[in-house]
Amino acid sequence: MDKLKNILDRPFYERSTVIVAQELLGKILVFQHHQGIITETEAYVGLGDPACHAARGRTPRTDVMFGPAGFSYVYFIYGMYHCLNIVTEVEGQAAAVLIRGVQNIKDHSILLNGPGKLCRHYGITLQDNRRDVVNDVNFHVIDTGIDLTFESTPRIGISKGQDKLWRFIAKSQQITPVIE
DNA sequence: ACCCCGATCGTA
DNA sequence: ACGATCGGGGTT
Numbered sequence: 682m683d684k685l686k687n688i689l690d691r692p693f694y695e696r697s698t699v700i701v702a703q704e705l706l707g708k709i710l711v712f713q714h715h716q717g718i719i720t721e722t723e724a725y726v727g728l729g730d731p732a733c734h735a736a737r738g739r740t741p742r743t744d745v746m747f748g749p750a751g752f753s754y755v756y757f758i759y760g761m762y763h764c765l766n767i768v769t770e771v772e773g774q775a776a777a778v779l780i781r782g783v784q785n786i787k788d789h790s791i792l793l794n795g796p797g798k799l800c801r802h803y804g805i806t807l808q809d810n811r812r813d814v815v816n817d818v819n820f821h822v823i824d825t826g827i828d829l830t831f832e833s834t835p836r837i838g839i840s841k842g843q844d845k846l847w848r849f850i851a852k853s854q855q856i857t858p859v860i861e
Numbered sequence: 862a863c864c865c866c867g868a869t870c871g872t873a
Numbered sequence: 874a875c876g877a878t879c880g881g882g883g884t885t
Binding site for chain 2: 723725732733734756758759760761762764766779781795796797798801836837838839840
C-alpha cells in the first residue's frame with residue numbers, strides 16, 4: 682500500500698525529458714513480478730532531435746509519444762528485440778526516456794545492461810505498448826528517494842544526434858550498496 | 862507493393 | 874567486425 686503511494690506520478694514524467702532520464706536512475710522498474718534498479722537511460726526529445734522516432738512527425742508508431750506523459754512506448758527493432766520507453770513532457774510534445782539497463786534486485790548476477798536484454802528477460806512486448814505506467818499495479822516505477830550520480834555520454838546505436846550527451850549511466854559502485 | 866534501414870545482441 | 878531477422882516508413 683505504501684508501495685502504491687510511491688509510484689512515480691504523471692507530474693514526474695511531465696517534465697524535461699533530460700531531467701526525467703537522469704532522475705529515473707536509482708528508481709525501481711516494476712513489471713509483473715520483476716523488479717530492477719534503473720541504471721541506464723537515454724533521452725529522446727521530440728521534433729528537434731533527429732535521433733527521436735518522433736522527429737519525422739506523428740505516425741501510428743510514434744503517436745503515443747505525442748500523448749500524455751507516463752505512458753509506455755514499446756517498439757520492435759532489428760526483427761528480434763523490444764525496447765521500453767516512458768513518455769515524457771506535456772501532451773503534444775513528443776518525447777520519451779529509453780530504459781537501457783536495470784540491476785536485478787534479488788539476483789545480482791542477472792545483468793540486464795541493454796534495452797533488448799531487459800525486455801527479453803522481463804517479457805515486455807508490443808502488447809505492453811501504450812500502457813499507463815502511472816496507474817498500473819503491474820507496470821510502473823517506484824520512487825526510492827534515491828538519486829544516483831551518473832555519467833553522460835552520447836546515445837548508443839544511433840547515427841544522428843551524436844552531439845547530444847543524453848545517455849545517462851549510474852556510476853557502478855553505487856548500485857550494489859543501494860540494493861542491500 | 863516494394864525496398865531499405867534500424868534507439869540490438871551475441872559471436873568471431 | 875558482422876550477421877541474424879522483420880516491422881515501419883518512405884517511395885513507386
